[in-house]
Structure formats: C-alpha cells, structure tokens
Amino acid sequence: MKKIRPVNSLLIWPTLPPQVYFKAKSNWRPFPLDQDNCRIYSKARQAIWQAFTSLNLGPDAVILMPAYHHGSEVEALLKAGLKIRYYEVNELLEPDPAGLEALLDANVCALYLIHYLGFPQDALFWRQWCDARQLLLVEDAAQAFLATQQGQPVGSHGHMAFFCLYKTYGLPDGGAVVSSVPPPFPSASRQSGLWRAFKRHINWVATRRKEVGLVHLLFKPVQTWWNRSLSELKKQHHKEFEVGNPSTPPSTMTSFLLPKLLDEGTAEDRRKNYRFLLGHLGEMVPPPFDSLPEGASPFAFPIEVSDAKSFLLRLRHRGVGGLLFWLNPHPSLPVADFPRSKALREGLLALPVHQELTMADLEQIVQAVQEARVGLTAKAAVAG
Ligand SMILES: Cc1ncc(COP(=O)(O)O)c(C=O)c1O
Incomplete structure (x- = not known):
C-alpha cells in the first residue's frame, strides 16, 4: 500500500485566516x-x-x-x-x-x-x-x-x-x-455559523502545517463517506440539491466577517494565481478557460483529464483537494441527450486558485498535477 506523507492540504474553498478578527471593516x-x-x-x-x-x-x-x-x-x-x-x-x-x-x-x-x-x-x-x-x-x-x-x-x-x-x-x-422584483428579506431565525467558520480556520491551518494537512487528508474521505451513508440511511438521495428553508438569513458569522473580508484586490489576486497555473499547466486546460478574460474572477482552475477519479486520488495524496466539477446532474436531466455536458461532468477537474494561496501552494499544485499525470501515463503504458 502506498504510504501517505504529511503534506500541506489545499482545497478549492477559500480559507479563513485567523487575523481576520483584527482587520478593519x-x-x-x-x-x-x-x-x-x-x-x-x-x-x-x-x-x-x-x-x-x-x-x-x-x-x-x-x-x-x-x-x-x-x-x-x-x-x-x-x-x-x-x-x-x-x-x-x-x-x-x-x-x-x-x-x-x-x-x-x-x-x-x-x-x-x-x-x-x-x-x-x-x-x-x-x-x-x-x-x-x-x-x-x-x-x-x-x-x-x-x-x-x-x-x-x-x-x-x-x-x-x-x-x-x-x-x-x-x-x-x-x-x-x-x-427587478426584489423578494422579501429573510425572516427565519439566524444560525451562528460558528462551526463552519471554525472549519474554514482549520482549512487555513492545514495549508500551513503538514501534520494538520495529513489529518485533513485522511479525515476528508471519511467525512464524505459518513455524509453519504447518513443520507442513504435517511433515504435523502439528492441531499446536495436540497433547498432547505428558503427564508434562512446568512449566519451571524457571515454578517460579521463579510465587511472584513471584502477587498478590491481579490479578483486580481485570483487572476494572478490563475495566470501562474495557466503558465505551467495550460496544455491541460480546455476552452474557454485556456485564456483568462480581463474581468474574470476565477472560482477554480479547470483541467481536463481522462481518468478523473484516479487523478483526484493522486492529487489528494499530494495534498491537493481537486473537485470533479459537477459529477452529478439534477435527476430531472435526461443525461444521454446532452453528451457534451456529460463529458464535462466526467472529465473537468477543478483545482484551487483562491486568493489565500501562496506561491509555495501554487508550486505544490503544479507539482502534484505533473506527478499525477506522469504516474497515470506510466500506469496506462504498463496496462497497454
Ligand atoms: C451554478 C450554481 N448555481 C447555484 C448554486 C447554488 O448555490 P448554493 O449552494 O449557495 O445554494 C451553485 C452551487 O454550487 C452553483 O454552482
């Protein structure tokens, strides 16, 4: 069995630096x-x-x-x-x-x-x-x-x-x-958002401390498995699409943190990270994402791969939490009638590009992708 080494863990979702509490609004x-x-x-x-x-x-x-x-x-x-x-x-x-x-x-x-x-x-x-x-x-x-x-x-x-x-x-x-027809303001009771804010802080620590990154790396698949099993047990087959109470306001933590986090440089920071990844991994990026428009605010960096699930696993072992970008459509979609969308769901893998990433993080992403690619090509050659 392959040994998993401690490594900083990088996810798509922007992390929450602890110093946010000292930032002015x-x-x-x-x-x-x-x-x-x-x-x-x-x-x-x-x-x-x-x-x-x-x-x-x-x-x-x-x-x-x-x-x-x-x-x-x-x-x-x-x-x-x-x-x-x-x-x-x-x-x-x-x-x-x-x-x-x-x-x-x-x-x-x-x-x-x-x-x-x-x-x-x-x-x-x-x-x-x-x-x-x-x-x-x-x-x-x-x-x-x-x-x-x-x-x-x-x-x-x-x-x-x-x-x-x-x-x-x-x-x-x-x-x-x-x-143009504004809906009513949310009227349900407000959640604190403390647990989810805490998880974002942990994600931040995991990008900087290998030991925490390792726990993160091991814990994430267990969490995914647990959530899936729980949904199956409760017969909630498409839990990820549930609307919940439509009158739910943003949590207290979101209202508190948002004015501290808003920053005029965010979109440019994301573009800078995207350009760096494009410079190193550009040949894996499909149109229209292979060139960055001036005003884009990239949410993630997409690459096209043939064996996405194995690729994801290899990235994870190298501390990079990629995401198969919309693997499951809504159950009302007749999947076979829309082959291009089906191919996108099966082959478009999204990587982190958010504004909290450092140069070392970006280099880790590039290295992880290159190693995963070489490993899978070698495996395919042996199998062939
Ligand atoms: C394109 C698109 N629209 C709407 C949504 C719904 O957003 P939320 O999860 O905040 O309800 C998502 C969520 O990922 C999305 O990707």
Missing part, C-alpha cells in the same frame, strides 16, 4: 451588495426560490436551463413551480442561439445563463436576445461574484442575478440575489 461594497434591491440569504438556491416565487409566473412557466448545471439551482426552480427545458452548451460553454430558438414556445418565460467558474458570458448579447423575445434573462453568478465584463459587473445585465459569497471568501454561507 471595508467600506467597499461590490455589486450586488451596493444595490437597494439586493437580498442575502444563507444559500443562493434559497435566493433563487425567493426571486422566482416573487414573480408569480403561473403553473405553465418554462425556463431554458443549461444541461451543464450544479443541480441545486434546478431544484430551487422546480420547487418554485417552474418547468425546466434543458439546452446543451456549445464548445465555449455558451448557449447556442439556434438551439435555443428550437426550444421556444409561448410558455417559455426565461433564459438561465451560468457564468461558469467566474468567466463572464456575453450577458449584454443575451439580454438583447431575451428582450427581442420578451424573455427574462437570469444570470447565475454563483461562481462569479466580483467578476466584471467591459467594466460592468457580472449580473448587472439580467432581470435577476444570483451570487454565492462563500465561494469567493472564507465565509460560512451567504447567497445573494439582485432582482
């Missing part, structure tokens, strides 16, 4: 936090449910949704009473106008556009396309908080847009919506 309020019609809930899926419920679209309303999606956004839309009609993305992960046109009928009320991995879609084009057909444009910027396009914030062209604050900063939770 920032006065900077990036979009959508500077908008009167912005509402913040615990999760973006709750914001989606709230925004669509406030629209009262009726029982026949259909939304055009990419087959390449997380799943929780689909669940929130279904729970809000919408019908989903899926479209395939093109090789640049954009909707195809001709493909969309074929899906239109009198019941279609909205186009759902996902800004994948913090890379802006051409929202201005899609807004004009929607306006010409009297459709709503919905921008899913869950992974694109702080991203801009031609100086305009991502999310500002849509009739509504959604953001995950905790994907950009080491917060326990926080999902925002900005909408």
